[in-house]
Amino acid sequence: MSxxxxxxxxxxxxxxxxxxxxxxxxxxxxYPTYKVIALSFTDAPLIGEGxxxxxxxxxxxxxxxxxxxxxxxxxxxxxxxxxxTTVIALLIALAVSxxxxxxxxxxxxxxxxxxxxPVSVVTLIWAxxxxxxxxxxxxxxxxxxxxPVPVFRNPYWVMPMIAVxxxxxxxxxxxxxxxxxxxxxxxxxxxAASLDGATPWQRFWRVTWPLLWPVTxxxxxxQLILQLKLxxxxxxxxxxxxxxxxxxxxxxxxxxAFQLNNGxxxxxxxxxxxxxxxxxxVLQFQILRIGGRK
Amino acid sequence: MKxxxxxxxxxKKSFGAVDVIRGVDMDVERGHFAVFVGxxxxxxxxxxxxxxxLEETSDGxxxxxxxxxxxxxPADRGVAMVxxxxxxxxxxxVYENMxxxxxxxxxxxxxxDDKVREAAGILQLADHLEKKPAQLSGGxxxxxxxxxxxxxxxxxxxxxxxxxxxxAELRVQMRLELARLHQKLGATMIYVTHDQVEAMTLADxxxxxxxxxxxxxxxxxxxxxxxxxxxxxGFIGSPSMNFFSASVDDHTGDGxxxxxxxxxxxxxxxxxxxxxxxxxxxxxxxRPEHLVVTKGEGLRVTVDVAEELGGVSYQHGTLxxxxxxxxxxxxxxxxxxxxxxxxxxxxxxxxxxxxxxxxIR
Numbered sequence: 001m002s003x004x005x006x007x008x009x010x011x012x013x014x015x016x017x018x019x020x021x022x023x024x025x026x027x028x029x030x031y032p033t034y035k036v037i038a039l040s041f042t043d044a045p046l047i048g049e050g051x052x053x054x055x056x057x058x059x060x061x062x063x064x065x066x067x068x069x070x071x072x073x074x075x076x077x078x079x080x081x082x083x084x085t086t087v088i089a090l091l092i093a094l095a096v097s098x099x100x101x102x103x104x105x106x107x108x109x110x111x112x113x114x115x116x117x118p119v120s121v122v123t124l125i126w127a128x129x130x131x132x133x134x135x136x137x138x139x140x141x142x143x144x145x146x147x148p149v150p151v152f153r154n155p156y157w158v159m160p161m162i163a164v165x166x167x168x169x170x171x172x173x174x175x176x177x178x179x180x181x182x183x184x185x186x187x188x189x190x191x192a193a194s195l196d197g198a199t200p201w202q203r204f205w206r207v208t209w210p211l212l213w214p215v216t217x218x219x220x221x222x223q224l225i226l227q228l229k230l231x232x233x234x235x236x237x238x239x240x241x242x243x244x245x246x247x248x249x250x251x252x253x254x255x256x257a258f259q260l261n262n263g264x265x266x267x268x269x270x271x272x273x274x275x276x277x278x279x280x281x282v283l284q285f286q287i288l289r290i291g292g293r294k
Numbered sequence: 295m296k297x298x299x300x301x302x303x304x305x306k307k308s309f310g311a312v313d314v315i316r317g318v319d320m321d322v323e324r325g326h327f328a329v330f331v332g333x334x335x336x337x338x339x340x341x342x343x344x345x346x347x348l349e350e351t352s353d354g355x356x357x358x359x360x361x362x363x364x365x366x367x368p369a370d371r372g373v374a375m376v377x378x379x380x381x382x383x384x385x386x387x388v389y390e391n392m393x394x395x396x397x398x399x400x401x402x403x404x405x406x407d408d409k410v411r412e413a414a415g416i417l418q419l420a421d422h423l424e425k426k427p428a429q430l431s432g433g434x435x436x437x438x439x440x441x442x443x444x445x446x447x448x449x450x451x452x453x454x455x456x457x458x459x460x461x462a463e464l465r466v467q468m469r470l471e472l473a474r475l476h477q478k479l480g481a482t483m484i485y486v487t488h489d490q491v492e493a494m495t496l497a498d499x500x501x502x503x504x505x506x507x508x509x510x511x512x513x514x515x516x517x518x519x520x521x522x523x524x525x526x527x528g529f530i531g532s533p534s535m536n537f538f539s540a541s542v543d544d545h546t547g548d549g550x551x552x553x554x555x556x557x558x559x560x561x562x563x564x565x566x567x568x569x570x571x572x573x574x575x576x577x578x579x580x581r582p583e584h585l586v587v588t589k590g591e592g593l594r595v596t597v598d599v600a601e602e603l604g605g606v607s608y609q610h611g612t613l614x615x616x617x618x619x620x621x622x623x624x625x626x627x628x629x630x631x632x633x634x635x636x637x638x639x640x641x642x643x644x645x646x647x648x649x650x651x652x653x654i655r
Contacts, residue, residue: 191348192381196395196446197369206394210385 040267046257050264057268067269070249071276073159077230077248080163082223086216088167089174094208096175097182108179112172119169123236126165127152152238155245162233162246169233170226174219181215182208217288221281228277249273299324299482300345300450305354307340307506314340316506317354322484322499327476330486331493331529332503338486339454341503345484346375346452358449374443375452378459380435382427382442388414389423392441413444416478433464440475453485457492469495490530494518502526524651527579533608533620535579535645538593542574552576552646556615560591564644566654576654579645582608585621585637592638595619597630609635 040057044050061067096107114122129137132150142148151157185208193203231250234240240247249269257266300322307315314337322328330338343349345356347368356364363371382391389410390397396406414420417437427435436456443451453472457465473496476483487493493500494514501511502525510517510526521527528534540562543551549565562578570576585593597611607623609630621637623630646654 186379186381188377188379188381189383191346191368192375192377192383192442193394194348195346195368195373195375196442197398202398206398207383 036267036270039264040271042264044263045261046263046266053264057265058272060265061268061272066244066247066252067249067272069244070247070252073244073246074228074230074248076159077163078224078227080160081166081227082220084163085167085171085174085223086219089171089178089219090212090216092171092175093178093182094204097179108175111175114169115172117169119232120236122165122169123233126161126168127237130161153242155242158238158242158246162230162237165237166227166230166233170223174223177215177219178212181212185211217285220288221285224284225277225281228273228280249276299326299359300328300484301357302341302345303355303357305341305344305356306352307337307344307349308352314506315344315352318503318506318508320501320508320511322482324482325480326498327473327483327485327496328499328501329493329497330484330501330503331488331490332509333529334488336503337506338488338503342375342452342454342484342486345371345450346373347371348375372449373452374446374448374450375454376436376439376443376456378455380427380439380459382435382438384427387424387426388419388430388438388441391427391438392445394442395446409445409447410441413441416444416475417441432460433468436460436468437471440472444479449482451479451481451483453483455486455488457487458489465492472496491532494530500530502529521579521645522653524577524579524647524653527645527647527653531581533582533622535581536585536617536619536621537647538578538580538613538617538619539615540576540578542570542572542576544572545569550646552578554578554593554613554615556613556617557593560593562639562644564646565642566646568654570648570654575649577647577649577651579647580639580643582620582622584640584643585619586640587621587623587635588638590636590638592636593619595621595635595637597633597635600628600631602627611635 039050041052041054042050043053043056092111096104096111099107117125129135130151132138132148132153138148141151149157151161189207189211190203193207198206229250230248231254234246234248234251235254238246240251250273253266253269253273256262256269300320302318302320305315305318306313318341320328330341332338340349344351345358347363347366351364354364355362358371358373383394386394392410392413393406396409410423411420414423417440419434419437419441422430422434422438427438430438436459439456456472457468460468469492472485476496485492485496497514499511500514500517502509502517504525510522514530517526517530521530524537528537538554540552540554543553543561545551546563548567549563550569551561551563553561564578594614595609595611597609599610601608601610605624607625607628609621609623609628611619613619619637621635648654
């Protein structure tokens with residue numbers, strides 16, 4: 001009797017504690033997700049009901065050249081950011097972890113500061129710095145290429161430059177993760193390694209690198225997912241141009257949904273991007289795990 | 295300079311304004327098992343790490359063999375160290391952990407294999423070579439750490455409290471294995487511990503450290519029989535020595551008559567070659583195992599707790615002055631709890647210290 005009573009009381013407490021989350025999750029995530037999936041099989045506008053048209057949106061997508069251009073630009077951007085940002089973050093983390101006490105906290109704060117800024121501020125800062133006429137970075141570009149370059153209006157420069165801005169903006173977080181990983185490696189492993197005759201280089205490759213690998217893999221995967229969702233920086237810096245050379249999947253979705261009023265088609269684009277992200281990140285994580293085990 | 299062993303000359307270490315090691319001289323002969331023992335914070339681990347090269351030496355010189363290694367890199371000193379945490383590489387197998395130093399030195403594969411398997415044989419690890427450290431028990435991890443030291447065939451083995459993470463039973467077993475290993479390898483070993491039982495059982499030479507100084511060094515039984523100050527007397531021996539305050543009553547031909555404070559009806563006559571002045575306060579030290587229950591006159595002890603261990607029992611109590619006393623009895627079931635017993639020290643087994651703790655002989 002009392003056992004039954006206690007069980008009921010526990011269930012009531014469990015229900016009470018999870019209810020707020022379940023409510024929010026259902027209303028603001030589960031239901032919209034269901035709606036997007038349902039919407040992608042209709043010809044509905046952004047607001048209002050549409051006709052069921054089966055896989056017609058997906059079939060259309062497969063023949064949409066702009067979609068493949070966007071997808072390609074997404075992958076190019078991933079190539080430009082994911083590995084470079086991880087390498088840079090690792091170098092910074094290694095350097096910062098050599099510092100001590102307050103100095104370390106100060107330098108870490110400096111590297112983390114850009115991450116705190118909203119994307120509009122970040123893009124504004126960089127748009128000024130890279131301004132064709134007045135940008136303070138133009139002399140640097142001129143020194144390398146011989147003449148100033150309007151970077152966000154040049155099809156070759158636009159993606160790499162957005163990548164630079166993105167790396168500058170988000171790197172602090174990766175540094176933080178890697179520093180936490182480095183701090184988890186016990187100091188006496190390095191002492192044992194130096195007694196075993198390891199040079200600093202060998203200590204890095206044989207102790208730091210393998211023990212940091214789980215964190216590095218995490219950073220790589222998080223970055224991959226994040227960078228595939230690229231939208232704000234492109235929208236604010238180049239608006240997809242020039243000649244669609246910085247057009248990305250989420251931009252196309254945005255345009256179809258909010259400018260051309262094609263809710264159904266936009267939902268189909270969102271679904272495909274979702275699948276791409278799931279497949280690529282699962283694939284990457286598996287590959288990284290195998291790499292780590294070796 | 296002696297050709298072998300480890301020799302320290304006026305070695306000092308300070309962290310900023312704090313002096314941790316304040317001038318240590320010591321000689322550890324080749325093939326000897328030396329133990330640094332002392333309470334926590336006495337600098338014993340720091341001294342070991344200085345010999346290993348993991349801490350800089352602020353002043354003085356460290357010789358290993360006839361080489362001055364004071365400012366050499368750890369790897370060039372010919373020492374191997376076993377850490378308290380074992381410091382095994384968690385991502386490498388037992389085999390690779392032991393092979394690590396040889397791989398770095400780019401030794402031929404066959405040689406690495408020979409050495410690792412030989413060490414694994416000595417340490418009974420042959421069945422575990424493919425496992426990761428996380429799959430091993432504490433004692434096995436400890437053996438891997440020792441194995442990693444053995445394959446390097448160093449001149450000197452350094453152990454930093456290697457047994458303190460093991461449970462009591464395993465600690466006794468590993469202590470024996472270490473003693474056997476030392477006999478088998480015949481290498482110089484320096485061992486740090488705060489456990490005086492480990493020190494007594496393993497050491498050829500014990501160095502008792504406190505406050506950054508070597509308080510006394512010597513063979514374990516020499517320290518037990520003839521401590522040079524109150525600290526060493528209290529530290530060596532288990533349970534530790536009883537200390538009673540007393541005063542000098544009179545000078546006799548070859549010694550002094552002393553009176554215990556709180557029990558003025560009894561005097562002890564102790565042989566001392568340099569007697570303190572009459573009336574001076576002194577401290578008497580008597581080991582629990584040297585206090586014998588007697589029917590005649592002696593120290594009256596009110597026993598309040600009896601620890602009966604089977605073979606021996608320890609009777610805890612207080613003197614009339616309030617000083618705590620422990621005395622040891624062979625056998626059990628004395629039923630002394632709550633009684634007043636009279637004990638006398640065995641003749642010649644009373645140590646006299648001045649009020650600052652220095653021995654008066």
